[in-house]
Amino acid sequence: MTPLKPSFHGGLxxxxxLELLPDLVAGEVGAEERAAVxxxxxxxxxxxxxxxxxxxxxxALAEAARQEPPAGVLERLRLRLRADLPxxx
Amino acid sequence: MEAGDEAAxxxxxxxxxxxxxxxxxxxxxxxxxxxxxxxxxxxxxxxxPGAFAGPGSARPWxxxxxxxxxxxxxxxxxxxxxxxxxxxxxxxxxxxxxGVAAGWGEVRDxxxxxxxxxxxxxxxxALDALSPADREVITLRDLEGLSGPEAAQVLDLPLAxxxxxxxxxxxxxxxxxxxxxxx
Numbered sequence: 499m500t501p502l503k504p505s506f507h508g509g510l511x512x513x514x515x516l517e518l519l520p521d522l523v524a525g526e527v528g529a530e531e532r533a534a535v536x537x538x539x540x541x542x543x544x545x546x547x548x549x550x551x552x553x554x555x556x557x558a559l560a561e562a563a564r565q566e567p568p569a570g571v572l573e574r575l576r577l578r579l580r581a582d583l584p585x586x587x
Numbered sequence: 588m589e590a591g592d593e594a595a596x597x598x599x600x601x602x603x604x605x606x607x608x609x610x611x612x613x614x615x616x617x618x619x620x621x622x623x624x625x626x627x628x629x630x631x632x633x634x635x636p637g638a639f640a641g642p643g644s645a646r647p648w649x650x651x652x653x654x655x656x657x658x659x660x661x662x663x664x665x666x667x668x669x670x671x672x673x674x675x676x677x678x679x680x681x682x683x684x685x686g687v688a689a690g691w692g693e694v695r696d697x698x699x700x701x702x703x704x705x706x707x708x709x710x711x712x713a714l715d716a717l718s719p720a721d722r723e724v725i726t727l728r729d730l731e732g733l734s735g736p737e738a739a740q741v742l743d744l745p746l747a748x749x750x751x752x753x754x755x756x757x758x759x760x761x762x763x764x765x766x767x768x769x770x
Contacts, residue, residue, distance in 0.1 A: 559710070565605075571622050578626045
């Protein structure tokens with residue numbers, strides 16, 4: 499898979515779009531910058547697809563299963579707290 | 588929470604144990620280290636009821652306690668500062684290099700890949716393959732949903748450094764997922 503040569507669209511190079519991705523997905527870019535990025539993405543298929551994949555990762559992580567502490571870990575935690583904390587009242 | 592109030596303590600533990608455990612499993616090198624840090628974290632919190640006096644949620648504060656405990660456990664076990672490998676300059680790989688490994692600028696794949704990120708088991712396997720430093724920042728921001736300032740508070744980093752570390756960690760995770768997809 500050969501990477502494409504970075505290109506210039508919407509007043510931005512692909513490398514600048516790569517740097518801006520986190521702020522873009524977090525909604526932390528100003529209107530002018532957002533318009534420039536969107537113009538770039540309309541003209542640059544590689545950046546548009548990578549931007550979609552980057553955003554898709556965040557969605558997948560937000561929906562990923564949450565691992566809970568195993569039962570044995572919880573049991574030992576409760577025993578340790580009972581043993582090491584002063585008795586109540 | 589009042590000192591010695593077992594019922595309130597149990598509620599507090601049930602509410603936060605999952606998030607604390609996930610951070611510790613991400614930040615520590617082994618389940619044993621994470622378990623040790625988990626016990627020390629809740630002991631520290633219950634020994635000093637009222638230590639949390641912030642205006643916001645208790646969770647970032649509690650995760651900060653757990654993260655500091657993890658750093659102490661790490662140092663005690665290895666004699667090295669936590670995440671020394673992330674602090675010795677290897678973190679400075681050019682962003683473009685990380686991007687290319689993650690698939691940035693790639694020409695269209697003639698055979699559409701089956702995305703690994705939608706498969707929870709493969710996503711977790713790719714996460715597990717990251718360094719603890721990468722895992723913890725992704726866990727805080729993208730799994731637990733802390734804001735940038737909250738995650739920066741937990742990791743005791745300036746917000747700009749948090750953002751840089753997070754972006755790089757996500758790119759490395761995308762690179763791991765590509766490896767999963769090419770299997």
